[in-house]
Amino acid sequence: MDERAVRRRVEAARAGDRQAMEDLVAAELPIVYNIVGRALNGHPDVDDIVQETMLRLVRSLGELRDPARFRSWLVAIAMRCIRDRARARQTTPLLSVLADEREPADTGGDFVDITILRLGLEGQRQEVAEATRWLDEDDRQLVSLWWLELAGELNRQELAEAAGWTKQHTAVRVQRLKERLETARCLVRALGAAPPCPGLSEVTADWDGSPDSVWRKRIARHLRDCPRCGRPAADTVPAQRLLVGLGLVPLPAGLSLHALHVLGSGGTAAQMAAAPAPLAADPVGWPTQLVQLLAKPAVVAAAGVTLVAGGAFVVHVHDDGASRPPRAAQAPTSFRTPTALRAPDASQAPTPTGSPTVTSSPTPTASESPPAGTTASRTPAGRYGTVVDTADRAPDPRVPPAALPYRPESGLNTSAGSKAVMEHRGDNVTLSGRGYFRVRWQILPAERPGSLAMPTWTGLDGKLFHVASGGGRRMDDQMPGVPDRPHTWMGAQHTGFTVLPAGAQQMWQNEYFYVDGKVTLHQNERGADYNLIVEPATRAGVDDDLRRPPAPDEGIVRYGLVRDSGTDTAPVPQYLTRATPQDPAGVDRRSRVVQ
Structure with a gap:
């Protein structure tokens, strides 16, 4: 920032x-x-x-x-x-x-x-x-x-x-x-x-x-x-x-959750200064006392925090305003023996992103929680940008996607012509008009693994939605036909792994977006090596990609995922802002976009 x-x-x-x-x-x-x-x-x-x-x-x-x-x-x-x-x-x-x-x-x-x-x-x-x-x-x-x-x-x-x-x-x-x-x-x-x-x-x-x-x-x-x-x-x-540029070790999920609880109990600097008497009397004992206090189920439920992969949090709100109980979280794996490091389990999602593992939660229903990859609105319904895409779990690879809603397509222009290939930090492309486009990911752990600096979206004028994910695989899926595990499109033991920031959405090979207005996408490579290929798409082309059935011999691991609700409650991308900051890499993960 x-x-x-x-x-x-x-x-x-x-x-x-x-x-x-x-x-x-x-x-x-x-x-x-x-x-x-x-x-x-x-x-x-x-x-x-x-x-x-x-x-x-x-x-x-x-x-x-x-x-x-x-x-x-x-x-x-x-x-x-x-x-x-x-x-x-x-x-x-x-x-x-x-x-x-x-x-x-x-x-x-x-x-x-x-x-x-x-x-x-x-x-x-x-x-x-x-x-x-x-x-x-x-x-x-x-x-x-x-x-x-x-x-x-x-x-x-x-x-x-x-x-x-x-x-x-x-x-x-x-x-x-x-x-x-x-x-x-x-x-x-x-x-x-x-x-x-x-x-x-x-x-x-x-x-x-x-x-x-x-x-x-x-x-x-x-x-x-x-x-x-x-x-x-x-x-x-x-x-x-x-x-140089190697990046940060991702946070353990429990640590980021506890920091939010601390704020949830105090909020502002003035409120935190007026601490309860037992804490104020013994400031050195604050962390232990707060951990014990905030570990109580009643306190966690009151905070309304749900822990998901990568240390992100989602606030679910009932129609009556009551918060839902949190999903159970599993403590990070302990690593102690230098000569016997255990490889991540490829069956867990996400696998090599460096995020702590969490227990799976039941599949949400329409009456209980928002679609996968979204959060419930914390502001009045109908306002664009109240739903933000967050880290989600991988869907069942064998389940075909839902129907992709129709949105008007009247032409999309890009500042780089028909296709933008962004290979280096500082590369960017501006998209304007009304229509779909694809961002294709190339993760290159063999060139340079480590912490990945996520791309960001700036200067939004209008609306931008994250409508679908495809390409036949999430990049953390196990590659078919290779003997070692884990060996994903994020890396392997012999190359090292590309690691996402805490809370970042695990990318699929193809991510699809819809813009009605204008926005600029920035490549912020620092640390892990990656490329982005950006080009216009059509609804028919997106739908065809999403519905290709798994075919391991062709490298297709799973059906695609529809994220679009067809309304302004559809998820927006992470790292999005209407501002045009001097440093595009400093855009916050927690996007907040309003009319």
Whole structure:
């Protein structure tokens, strides 16, 4: 998101705009989670520190003098929470610390493992991630910020302000970090060599496999003296080149849900400042107390939040205004053993997107909930844009689609002629007129896997609907005829996986849209490699694509899906705005489009 948009959102939240505060928390939570998770390497305290950081954001936003410095202010809060935790542990009795280290809670496992799996890292990128286990705590805190700088989420000035250093001192610290990280990479490479070095095997005979500073020094001493282990690989790529644009590790679903509950219980900065007496008296205990409180079924039901794949949420509202109970959610899988990472189960949908798995819910009926891929209206019926496309489950591949409603077709123009092929960040195409068009996805994990920056829609004048999905497959479907699982159009173990942002709609090969007016589609590639092919379509052509029956030998895995209701309650695409932001990649996932 561009700086002006962030500033407007911060100012609105400071003024008491509940929706702006909710959007601010949702936008910044992934940044905070990645900073804390990487700094503590997935320690059980991660969730508590993330929640404490977000609570301080809500409680203290009114004290921020310059909204333009919001990001560095927030990151500094996260770093203070991390350091406060370290100081608190220094004053904890030794036996309690040792017990805590021996028996960590199972909250998602080693953050390095989670990073490798959810971002589909392999080769030298995986080597860099594993090397961070060997860094000291101070270096892990710095690498958590530096990684985000390389991913494009922080700039150097924000990094320096968050760390409390000058830019010159920051440059020195980052350079020293790079040197220590390269040493750790050599260590990881030597330990993983096949066959192993006999001398290194002798040195590590009593090692239990857990990285620490003592063994780092012993192994590094061997590397300096060993002509085999100490020889750098000829194809070694600097870490900063490997990590540029890699993106964020997706949020665990439970963490994003809890942040919404926190807001649901308070709403604005002023309301959160007036906390109940037990909480105000013991701010360090807020996260645990809130987790216990908000885990109660009555509180969850009152919040009206439904958890779905990818950490998105849907609010279902009865005609009488009462909220429906939430669907049950399953905690993220725990990853703890570096040498025994389990591949995602291809039977789960979505599979390699990095989103936590959730339990399936019964097929909704017309009287109970909106069609798949939509949310119920939270504003008066009949207004365009009150239904927003969200992450949904895959339909039964053998069930033919519903009838595709008729919409008038009077001609569609594109700024790129008959077909637009968008292969790079910054490519865009403007569509105007009235009619259908197709966006065909090409996901290229063999070229570059990792976190995918979603395309965005800007400058909408009129109406735009997401009417259908086809192409014979969702891109996370298992490829027919290949022996390994999972092996989908999102990637495989030997290439790595393309990972969607939390809450993003899993794309099919062909996505169909209908425009009555004008809109511009932007390719925002950063991290994972992908292409978009955009061209006009007809209703007859869309319907023909959707109704092709499964034929695995032809690569057709499933029938298509009709999303269109034929009215203004049809879903709109994610990442849509009527505005024309300076940075199109900053459009929010939670689209809000009104007449």
